[in-house]
Amino acid sequence: EAGVAQSPRYKIIEKRQSVAFWCNPISGHATLYWYQQILGQGPKLLIQFQNNGVVDDSQLPKDRFSAERLKGVDSTLKIQPAKLEDSAVYLCASSLDSGAGYTFGSGTRLTVV
Amino acid sequence: GNSVTQMEGPVTLSEEAFLTINCTYTATGYPSLFWYVQYPGEGLQLLLKATKADDKGSNKGFEATYRKETTSFHLEKGSVQVSDSAVYFCALSDRVGSEKLVFGKGTKLTVNP
Numbered sequence: 001e002a003g004v005a006q007s008p009r010y011k012i013i014e015k016r017q018s019v020a021f022w023c024n025p026i027s028g029h030a031t032l033y034w035y036q037q038i039l040g041q042g043p044k045l046l047i048q049f050q051n052n053g054v055v056d057d058s059q060l061p062k063d064r065f066s067a068e069r070l071k072g073v074d075s076t077l078k079i080q081p082a083k084l085e086d087s088a089v090y091l092c093a094s095s096l097d098s099g100a101g102y103t104f105g106s107g108t109r110l111t112v113v
Numbered sequence: 114g115n116s117v118t119q120m121e122g123p124v125t126l127s128e129e130a131f132l133t134i135n136c137t138y139t140a141t142g143y144p145s146l147f148w149y150v151q152y153p154g155e156g157l158q159l160l161l162k163a164t165k166a167d168d169k170g171s172n173k174g175f176e177a178t179y180r181k182e183t184t185s186f187h188l189e190k191g192s193v194q195v196s197d198s199a200v201y202f203c204a205l206s207d208r209v210g211s212e213k214l215v216f217g218k219g220t221k222l223t224v225n226p
Contacts (some may be wrong), residue, residue, distance in 0.1 A: 005158075031212065042117070042202055044156070056213060070181030091156060095212060101147070102214065104156040 001063065006092050012111045018080035021108045025094030030053075032069055033102065034077050035091040043091055049075065053078070082112045092107035119203050126193055126224050128148075134188040134220045136203035142207040145177050146170075146175045146186040147214065151200045160188075162199070193224045220223030 005024040013019050016032055025032050030051050035043035046065065049057040050071035060067070064083070067073040089109050093102040120135040135139035138146065148160040161170030175190045186203060198203070203217040 018211070031173075037185060039216065042204070045213050045215070048213060058201075092145075093157075100158075101159050102212075104158070106150075106156040106164050 004092055004094055004103050005054070006089055006090075006105035006108055008108055009106065010109050010111075013113060015084055015112050019110060020076050021090050021092075021110075022080045023075045023105060024072055024094030025075070025092070026103055029094035029096055029103075030072070031095045032075050032076070033093045033095075034067055035089055035093065037089040039088070045103070046090075047079070050070040079110075082110075083102065084112050086110060087112045115144065115205060115215050117203050117205055117215055117217035120220055122200075122219070123221040123223060126222070128195055128224055128226050129192045130224075132188070132190040132193045132197075132222070133201075134201055134222070135189065136186045136217060138184050138186065138203075138205050139170070140184075140205055143181075146177070147204040147206070148175070148177055148186070148188050149202040149204060149216075151155070151202065157202065193222070195224045195226055198222055198224045 007022050032049045034046045036046050037043040037082040040051045046060045049069040052069045068075045091107045093104045095102045115149040118137050145161045145164045149157045150160045151157050161172040163179035172179045177186050177188045194199045200219045200221045201217045204214045206212050
């Protein structure tokens with residue numbers, strides 16, 4: 001089966017600019033997650049979707065980050081405006097609802113200069 | 114809140130050496146426990162998991178046992194290979210139903226020939 005697709009792989013922007021990341025989960029996976037992985041740290045959950053509804057966005061900085069999952073399939077994560085501390089790898093993952101575990105995409109590496 | 118503490122790295126071993134990476138956790142309830150591996154330039158891959166006390170997860174020669182009495186889930190491998198060089202993350206599932214993962218900071222393993 002195809003994996004979780006993410007694009008772009010790399011992005012360099014200046015602070016205060018905006019950026020968007022895209023994720024296409026595995027077909028049939030109802031649950032989709034966005035994680036932020038800062039260099040030297042473990043991934044941290046930003047937002048979790050069940051189909052097109054938000055389950056958990058408690059750690060999403062809502063003043064600058066937004067995410068949507070239209071039609072319960074693809075998802076986009078946006079940052080506007082970006083700060084230097086947003087430099088990280090943004091990982092998308094999907095799972096069935098059965099507790100079988102996640103499948104992660106390769107991530108998007110964002111550098112804010 | 115729930116948390117995972119992992120052995121600090123980096124860890125450097127010679128090929129065929131024995132590997133242990135320590136992981137302890139703090140959680141309310143009875144979480145599921147995971148080890149994920151991240152090879153250079155790639156996304157996170159599930160290595161093994163255990164869902165209840167005394168369960169042993171195993172895969173590719175790696176093993177970890179869910180020890181409720183010591184709140185630990187140490188990763189072991191009897192004979193490492195150069196291809197095992199990667200970053201290893203211990204994680205727990207935060208809430209039943211949510212499947213939100215809480216990660217440790219990761220341990221970088223380098224295996225020299």
